[in-house]
Amino acid sequence: MKLFVDSGNVNDIASLVPLGIIDGVTTNPSLLAKAGGEPRVVLKEICQTVKGPVSAEVVATDVTGMVREGRELAGIDEHIVVKVPFGKPGVQACGTLANEGIRVNVTLVFSATQALLAAKAGATFVSPFVGRLDDIATSGMELISQIVDIYENYEFGTEVLVASVRGPIHIVQAGRLGADVCTCPPAVIEALFKHPLTDIGLEKFLADWEKAQAAKG
Ligand code: G3P
Numbered sequence: 473m474k475l476f477v478d479s480g481n482v483n484d485i486a487s488l489v490p491l492g493i494i495d496g497v498t499t500n501p502s503l504l505a506k507a508g509g510e511p512r513v514v515l516k517e518i519c520q521t522v523k524g525p526v527s528a529e530v531v532a533t534d535v536t537g538m539v540r541e542g543r544e545l546a547g548i549d550e551h552i553v554v555k556v557p558f559g560k561p562g563v564q565a566c567g568t569l570a571n572e573g574i575r576v577n578v579t580l581v582f583s584a585t586q587a588l589l590a591a592k593a594g595a596t597f598v599s600p601f602v603g604r605l606d607d608i609a610t611s612g613m614e615l616i617s618q619i620v621d622i623y624e625n626y627e628f629g630t631e632v633l634v635a636s637v638r639g640p641i642h643i644v645q646a647g648r649l650g651a652d653v654c655t656c657p658p659a660v661i662e663a664l665f666k667h668p669l670t671d672i673g674l675e676k677f678l679a680d681w682e683k684a685q686a687a688k689g
């Protein structure tokens with residue numbers, strides 16, 4: 473399973489990349505607004521840092537605007553994947569951009585039928601938001617399971633990119649269901665490294681070693 477960082481913060485991304493476990497980045501207008509700076513400059517820097525797919529979202533709401541903006545975003549760097557929000561304009565723009573060879577991530581997906589339409593439009597990635605579904609007492613992971621089944625049944629090449637991840641358990645569940653990608657806030661990726669038994673175990677190994685060295689004199 474690929475791991476993407478869900479962030480617009482270059483420093484946060486740059487601190488994770490050397491670990492060698494980051495395959496890409498997803499941004500959205502909220503994340504880029506929070507990061508500050510000129511969005512195109514920030515996106516270019518992120519692309520050069522991660523050297524993997526970097527989703528950059530259009531803010532136009534009509535087909536013509538989405539396609540124009542998508543082409544501009546794709547021109548920033550070869551790693552850019554154009555993100556379009558689900559809806560009639562987004563699906564149509566996805567088809568046009570995909571036909572031009574531009575990779576598209578259809579975002580704000582909350583149902584299996586939306587994911588089906590995104591795949592039919594030639595999306596490279598589909599982004600179902602699991603956390604926001606959990607927030608309204610609906611199972612985000614049930615949606616992932618449905619999408620994975622449908623894509624497998626018809627051999628769609630669209631990758632299931634689990635978004636709105638809130639904690640490590642989402643990554644475990646997504647992996648068991650065969651999702652292609654999980655995009656995670658930096659704090660969730662940090663949490664993957666933590667286990668109290670690892671810390672306790674290492675402390676004991678080192679203490680035993682020290683004791684043995686001291687006994688040798
Ligand atoms: O990039 C989209 C996404 O992952 C949103 O997450 O936490 O705002 O629901 P969240």
